[in-house]
Amino acid sequence: MTDKLPYAEVIGDPIEHSKSPMIHNFWLDALGIEAEYKKTHVTSEGLPVYFLARRADPDWLGCNVTIPHKIAVMDYTDDPGGVRERIGAMNTIASETGGPLIGTNTDAGGFLQPLLRDKWKGQSAVLVGAGGAARAILFALTSLGVPDITVMARDAGRGQALLDRAGVKGRVIGMTDALPKADLLVNTSSLGMVGQPLLDLDLKPLADDATVYDIVYAPLETQLLKTARTRGLRTLDGLEMLIGQAALAFDIFFDAEAPRERDEELRALLLAA
Incomplete structure (x- = not known):
């Protein structure tokens, strides 16, 4: 993979523990999609600079959000689905080319x-x-x-x-x-x-x-x-929700359905990591 590939990522503080890249990259490889998924450490103080930089990156497809940012990120997104009112937290942000950042919740x-x-x-x-x-x-x-x-x-x-x-x-x-x-x-x-x-x-x-x-x-x-x-x-266990919410986000980022028929293989991979 190169830096020129379209990419999504997960942000949080801490972020080292995240298994989201393994999940999304497994699905990308399985479907032959030329893109990648990363993890990026972002502190609460670093959110403004993070979103400013990503808005300017044409290869950025969006991000998942983990602890402790699921409430704070609502300040940086548009909310056409009314997630602020209905749920009050966002864990998925999609980048619209030349447009706003769209926040939603797949949790x-x-x-x-x-x-x-x-x-x-x-x-x-x-x-x-x-x-x-x-x-x-x-x-x-x-x-x-x-x-x-x-x-x-x-x-x-x-x-x-x-x-x-x-x-x-x-x-x-x-x-x-x-x-x-x-x-x-x-x-x-x-x-x-x-x-x-x-x-x-x-x-x-x-x-x-x-x-x-x-x-x-x-x-x-x-x-x-x-x-x-x-x-x-x-x-x-936590993999149930993690894989489920990731599949919904995968469709948003990469415009493709996650191959859930391979969940058993994915789960074994995650447990071995």
């Missing part, structure tokens, strides 16, 4: 894919965290009509603001409070990620047939998932 769709595949019919959910990923996941759960939602957050005000923005009459609990009985527990935070504190919860209050879904993927086998499996609960 919500990527999060839902394994739940829809498994025909999940739960009525209650607990979200750990109240950041950008939580906004997309709360939107996804409300689109399923889940009536009972609890947010577990360090900052009660931020947790309540998350619910208020979505128009959800849920409840907020602290990080040391006991979990309610629920059908689904989702870790939307960075807790458990490499370099971050572990998320160590007592899962006994969860329903016996509950699903525990951790969107952290570095490491893939988090302490939360280990604890859930010990209790015999169904688990979904």
Whole structure:
């Protein structure tokens, strides 16, 4: 690959852990598309300079956005789909040649894919965290009509603001409070990620047939998932959402459908890396 190829990328701080380049480049190779996907470290202070430089680059197709920029990047994009109002966070930005940067969110769709595949019919959910990923996941759960939602957050005000923005009459609990009985527990935070504190919860209050879904993927086998499996609960790991949201973004960047029939091969590649 050369620097003259069209390219997309993922930005964040930190970014070293990101598996997005491996996913997108696997699909590009599989489809024979002459383009590439990179990862670029961008700090919060560096966002203005980053977008200024990328707007001037004719080969730049856009970027995915990870922690901690999913809310801040909304200041740099147009929003024809109303993502600011409906979700309040963006994880995908597409570059329109000679036009504006278009922001959207593929996290919500990527999060839902394994739940829809498994025909999940739960009525209650607990979200750990109240950041950008939580906004997309709360939107996804409300689109399923889940009536009972609890947010577990360090900052009660931020947790309540998350619910208020979505128009959800849920409840907020602290990080040391006991979990309610629920059908689904989702870790939307960075807790458990490499370099971050572990998320160590007592899962006994969860329903016996509950699903525990951790969107952290570095490491893939988090302490939360280990604890859930010990209790015999169904688990979904971070690659489920990562691959799902990446497929939606891939179509946006490269105008091609990701070859999802090769998911098993891709997953094996990611696990071996």
